[in-house]
Amino acid sequence: MSHATHPAPPDADARRSIAPVICYPVDALPQPDLDLYRSARATAEKTGEVLVPPRDARCFHVPAGHVFRISSVKGSQVGDLNLWNAADLSERFYSGKTRALHGTHLSTGDRMWSSFPALRPMATIIDDTLDWYGKDDFGGSVHDVIGTRCDPYTGNLLSGSQYHHCCHSNLTRALADETRLPLAEAEAHAHDVLNVFMCTGFSPDTGQYFMKASPVRPGDYLEFFAEIDLLGALSTCPGGDCSSEHSSDSAACHPLLVETFAPARGALEGWRPPAPNGYDRSHGRTGTARQP
């Protein structure tokens, strides 16, 4: 939104006409071996499933090299996904860096990157039944990493409400139940999400974040290859298909299914989980370099 109070300089048009450069060319990133992941997936057998009830969240574990699938099962529903290193909750999904590396919305071949100092792929998307959607006439697309997660604090800020089934609270309860951490400690581990099946964008005139009814239908799914041992949590957003609002019980909500699959022994021959980032962490102070 513009509230300009200063006159444009004489060369304003020339400054605006400078072409942008892509910050992080994707071809500079280590590329996932999708053919290997897919051939391993073809051998995989189901190992478990968790049905996430409406307006709630559940945790699930996925060992490195296994696959998990999030499916729409009853009606159009958006899911908010958190991922942690199963052995170290301080390594968690980094939505902002993932957005900088892959763009505003994720699909097949894109990866969910972890926080500093590890900064490595946690999961790689290997299948997306909504990949046909592309970008609509409003600038909307699916599976964004631009939203945060709906939370009770913003609702309170805007309307004074006390609502307890926002994704932030759902994820907090699920993690507390899974880890036996006190609620306040678990809350500190909840983080910005991958908005699974959500359709979002920025309005071209004001640059404001918008959402619209998700195109997801029962049978649609998003499938991931776990690059490291993962603890995941998925919240069924109280916004349902996110066509109108969050932070209340007014929207129609549906469950989401999480299934896990194990590839056959030997199907990932030669593959190893990615190592943590190689930066020495000395930050310019001499004599403090550490092996990552």
Ligand SMILES: [Zn+2]
């Ligand atoms: Zn939500």
